[in-house]
Amino acid sequence: MKPVRALRRPLAPYTYLLRNAAKTVPLVSVIVLAVLLITGIVALLNSIPLSIKTIYLYSRESLGITPRGDPNLTPELIDQVREGSPVPIERVMTCRASSGTVRSIVGKWPFVVLGLTQDDIRYYLRRQGVTQIEGRLPIAGAPEGIISEPVAKNLGLQLGSAMVGPANADNYSPKPVKVVGIAHSDRWIMLDTIEYQRKNHFPPVDIAMVFAENLHDQELLDRWAEKHFKGQRAQVFAYHILEKDTNENFATLYKILNVVIGTLVLVITLMMGLLINIYQSQRLVEFGLLQAIGHTKRQLIQRVVSESIMVVVLGWLLGIFIAYLLLLLVKARLMEPNAWALNAFDAKAFAYTLPAPLAILGVAILTVFLRFRKFDPVGVVERRLV
Amino acid sequence: MIEARDASLVYSDHGRDVFACRDVSVKIGDGEFVGILGPSGSGKSSLLYLLSGLKTPTQGDILYRERSLPRMSDEERSRLRLKEFGFVFQQAFLLGYLTVLENVMVAFEGTPPRDEAVSLLETLGLGDKLQRKPHELSGGERQRVCVARSLLGGPSVIFADEPTAALDHKNGEAVVDLLNHHRGKGSLVMVTHDETMLREADRIVRLVDGVVEGDVEALTRS
Numbered sequence: 001m002k003p004v005r006a007l008r009r010p011l012a013p014y015t016y017l018l019r020n021a022a023k024t025v026p027l028v029s030v031i032v033l034a035v036l037l038i039t040g041i042v043a044l045l046n047s048i049p050l051s052i053k054t055i056y057l058y059s060r061e062s063l064g065i066t067p068r069g070d071p072n073l074t075p076e077l078i079d080q081v082r083e084g085s086p087v088p089i090e091r092v093m094t095c096r097a098s099s100g101t102v103r104s105i106v107g108k109w110p111f112v113v114l115g116l117t118q119d120d121i122r123y124y125l126r127r128q129g130v131t132q133i134e135g136r137l138p139i140a141g142a143p144e145g146i147i148s149e150p151v152a153k154n155l156g157l158q159l160g161s162a163m164v165g166p167a168n169a170d171n172y173s174p175k176p177v178k179v180v181g182i183a184h185s186d187r188w189i190m191l192d193t194i195e196y197q198r199k200n201h202f203p204p205v206d207i208a209m210v211f212a213e214n215l216h217d218q219e220l221l222d223r224w225a226e227k228h229f230k231g232q233r234a235q236v237f238a239y240h241i242l243e244k245d246t247n248e249n250f251a252t253l254y255k256i257l258n259v260v261i262g263t264l265v266l267v268i269t270l271m272m273g274l275l276i277n278i279y280q281s282q283r284l285v286e287f288g289l290l291q292a293i294g295h296t297k298r299q300l301i302q303r304v305v306s307e308s309i310m311v312v313v314l315g316w317l318l319g320i321f322i323a324y325l326l327l328l329l330v331k332a333r334l335m336e337p338n339a340w341a342l343n344a345f346d347a348k349a350f351a352y353t354l355p356a357p358l359a360i361l362g363v364a365i366l367t368v369f370l371r372f373r374k375f376d377p378v379g380v381v382e383r384r385l386v
Numbered sequence: 387m388i389e390a391r392d393a394s395l396v397y398s399d400h401g402r403d404v405f406a407c408r409d410v411s412v413k414i415g416d417g418e419f420v421g422i423l424g425p426s427g428s429g430k431s432s433l434l435y436l437l438s439g440l441k442t443p444t445q446g447d448i449l450y451r452e453r454s455l456p457r458m459s460d461e462e463r464s465r466l467r468l469k470e471f472g473f474v475f476q477q478a479f480l481l482g483y484l485t486v487l488e489n490v491m492v493a494f495e496g497t498p499p500r501d502e503a504v505s506l507l508e509t510l511g512l513g514d515k516l517q518r519k520p521h522e523l524s525g526g527e528r529q530r531v532c533v534a535r536s537l538l539g540g541p542s543v544i545f546a547d548e549p550t551a552a553l554d555h556k557n558g559e560a561v562v563d564l565l566n567h568h569r570g571k572g573s574l575v576m577v578t579h580d581e582t583m584l585r586e587a588d589r590i591v592r593l594v595d596g597v598v599e600g601d602v603e604a605l606t607r608s
Contacts, residue, residue, distance in 0.1 A: 008497060010481075010488035019483035289479040292440060293493050293535070294468025296461045378440050381475045381547070382431065 011290070013306035023279050027272070028315040031360060034268045035319025035353045036326065038261055042349035043327050044105075045257060047335070047342040049246045051104055054341040055111070055150075055188045056242050061127045063210040063222050064237035065229065074206040077234050081210050086224050087217035093120045094206045096197035100164055100171040100190060102154050105340050113145065113164060113171075113190040115197030121146065127211060128187045135159050135181035141195035143173070146181035148189035150339035158182075163190060174200045188339075265355045273363040280304070280371055287372075288380020301372055308364035316357040320350055387573060388414040388437050388543065393446035395432050395596075406432035408596045409446065414543070419566065419574040421584035422591045429596035430577040431547050437575060438471055438545045439463040468495050472536030474565065476548040478528035480520040486531050487516040493535045506534040510564060526557035533564050544568055546576040550583055558583060 007015055017024045065081070067073035078092055096115040101108040116124055121137055130148070138144035145163045147155075155171075157163055157179050165176035177192055198204070210225075212218040222238035229236050287300055327344035335342040343349075390413075395406040407429045414420050414437070422430045435441040436448055439455045448455040450470070455463060467473070472493070480489045490507060491498035507516055510530045520528055529549060536544050546565055550558030558580070565574055566586045576584065584590055592599045 007484075007488055007491075008500075010484050010491050010498070016483060285479055286481055289475075289481070290492065291464070292467075292475070293473050294464050294466070294471070294495075296464040298461065378435055381440075381473075381477075381479065383477060 011295075011303060013303050013310055016307055017310060024311065027275060027279075027311050028318065030268065030272055030275070031312060031315025031357060032319040032322060034264070034356045035316055036323045038264065038353045038356060039320065039323035039346070039349045040326065041260070042257065042352045043323075043342065043344075043346040044330075045253070046346055046349060047340065048104070048106055049250050050343060051341040052109075052246050053243060054186075055102060055104070055109065056239070058128055058187045058189055059237060059242060060239035061211065061215070061218065063212075063218070063225050065208040065210070065225065066205055066235050066237070068233040068235055070233060071203065071205045073233055074208055077229075078208045078210075080228070081208070081225065084224070084228060085210075085212075085221055087221050088213040089210060089221070090213040091123060091211045093117075093123070093209045093211075094194075095120065095209055096194050096201060096205070097207055098164070098173065098197060098201040102151065102188070103338060105335075105338075108170060111151075111188070111190060113173075113177075113192055113197075115192050115194040115201070117194050121191055121193075123211075124191065125183055125185075125189070128183075128185055128189060130183040130185045130187075130189075132184040133181045134184070135179070138180055138191070138193050138196075140193045141199065142193070143175040143177045143196060144180045145177045145190065145192035146183060147179055147191070148183040148185045148187055150186060150188050151190055152179070152182050153337065153339040154188075164192075261352055261355070265359050268356055269359040269363050272360045273367065276308070276364050276367050280367060285380055287375065288377040291375070291377035292381050297372055297375070301368055304368045305365055308361055308368070312357040312361045312364070316353065319353065323349075323353075387416050387418075387451060388575075389449045390433070390437060390443075391447045391449065393433075393436050393443040393448055395429075395436055395441060396444040405429075405596045407436060407443075407593075410436075410593075410596075410598055412437070412591055412598065414573050414575060416542075417569055417571075417573060418589065419569050419576070419587045420589045420591060421587035422575065422577045422593060423579065423581060423584065424593035424599075425579060428593040430579070430593055432596070433591075433593065434545050434547050434575060434577045438473070438543075439467055465495070468493070469539070470542045472538070472541035472544040472568075474529070474532050474536045474544065474546040474549040474561075476551045478520075478525065478532050478552065480528055480531060482520055485517050485519060486512060486523070489520065489531055490535045490538055493538045498538070503534070503538055506537055507531070510534050526553055526560065529553055529557070529561050530564065533561060536565075537568060540571055543573045543575060546574065548577055548579070550578065550580065562586070 065077050067077060074094065082089065093116065097112045100111045100113050102111045118137055118140055138146055147157060147163055152158060159179055159182060161179050162176035163179050164171040164173035166174055183189055210221065212221045219240055222240055225236050226238060226241060290300060291297060324344055327342065331342045331344050390410050392409045392411055394408050397404045397406055410433055422433055424430045432441065436443050442456040481492065486507060487503055490503040491500065504516065507513060510533060512527060512530055515523065515527065544565060549561050553561065562583050568574055578584060
């Protein structure tokens with residue numbers, strides 16, 4: 001006998017989906033679009049706090065303390081840290097700082113230009129993991145500075161450019177401070193010399209920067225300082241405080257996002273519910289015939305539920321994959337040229353999409369059960385229902 | 387083999403009870419070809435649905451090999467239909483997204499016997515149309531696919547509900563001939579309002595208003 005092509009199991013759930021692409025594709029596409037939309041919104045929103053944490057990541061390496069009300073308190077504050085620190089301290093440095101800005105996806109953000117001694121600059125860069133510098137270090141007191149690669153990208157600076165200057169309202173300095181070195185690092189760094197800062201910037205406040213001997217102990221030191229200086233005439237700058245503040249500030253935004261996503265899921269689920277209902281109505285003859293010839297209600301429900309699961313899982317996986325590709329594209333074309341942070345494989349954004357397929361699956365299963373609850377195959381074979 | 391004992395089927399029509407079948411008692415033996423004849427609305431199809439377990443009687447009992455169909459669970463009745471019974475309906479119901487061969491194979495639990503399905507379709511003159519989709523077939527060919535589907539797995543009983551109603555006379559007779567060939571392997575119960583289709587029947591049960599008219603044995607063809 002000539003071999004004949006036929007499916008081994010004609011009633012396997014994938015058969016209907018594969019042979020009815022005109023119905024499967026719209027269902028899958030709606031889920032893909034929903035996942036794409038939710039992932040895109042959440043990932044781009046996530047990129048804002050991520051950018052904050054990335055831009056100010058340099059502060060994870062040290063504890064910053066400034067006096068309040070009296071600029072002469074800095075030595076006393078340093079003494080307190082030396083005496084009370086719960087972890088060994090590797091270095092304490094005094095620096096000056098002036099304010100600047102960097103560009104973010106939501107506008108200008110404040111940034112700090114630190115003024116350090118040359119020796120401290122070397123230590124600071126080493127501590128930030130910088131192993132290579134293009135150019136050189138700034139000369140003490142000269143209007144020269146060193147920046148890192150992300151800052152150079154973000155502000156469009158190169159060797160010889162003025163990183164701050166009199167004509168730049170956002171990054172002001174009485175003299176144009178030329179970039180003489182670019183540090184190869186993903187940390188955001190802007191440094192000039194303490195001598196230049198003392199001569200040209202106000203207010204005349206020395207900042208204490210304290211480095212724990214062991215990087216793993218830095219947060220312990222930071223938390224101790226936060227607690228110790230509470231209520232004192234000192235302000236503590238530490239990465240964990242920045243992280244906490246960022247998370248708190250964005251909590252409300254995420255609540256709003258939850259409402260938006262919830263509404264979106266509801267709309268998409270209703271739309272899909274209608275589509276599923278229409279498609280199932282078009283299959284009444286199939287259900288009636290199969291039940292009449294002896295396929296059990298349970299088998300039919302299992303089959304339709306399996307089909308729904310396949311559509312939803314396929315749509316979700318495709319949506320995640322396409323969203324990932326799209327985010328990679330956005331990152332490469334829009335974010336990275338400006339050194340903005342974006343996590344293309346954002347697990348939190350992907351997790352946000354889960355309510356959509358789950359709600360759609362829930363509606364699909366509910367529709368199936370409601371349809372089969374009182375379904376009478378005789379109505380079909382007698383052509384009363386079709 | 388199959389027996390209806392004082393079986394009644396009552397529909398509720400706007401609160402009023404309507405008897406589709408009333409106290410019907412019929413016996414169908416092994417290998418018998420029984421025709422159920424009657425005018426439109428006489429309860430022929432309802433009786434077929436009762437005998438095949440598609441409907442459960444409001445009163446009375448239906449026995450298949452001494453087992454009561456109404457006492458079985460819905461799932462047990464379904465499995466019985468799939469394993470023991472074959473069905474041909476008035477309309478040639480086929481699944482549009484499956485081929486002719488696959489449409490026949492759906493009438494089997496587990497992995498369907500493909501060779502048997504091919505052989506049946508070849509016997510019914512559809513050997514060259516195995517890979518066609520239902521919309522590519524004529525009405526007669528579609529009904530022949532339904533006949534092949536009903537024969538797959540060698541059922542004990544084939545229930546045919548007006549299988550020729552949607553066909554011209556020639557195609558109708560061809561379908562009845564095909565079904566009639568099954569008699570050697572099992573019983574055939576055919577509902578029709580066209581007496582000429584029951585020339586080969588062993589017995590004819592005549593229904594009027596849901597009641598068997600006269601004595602069933604007395605109507606046996608000789």
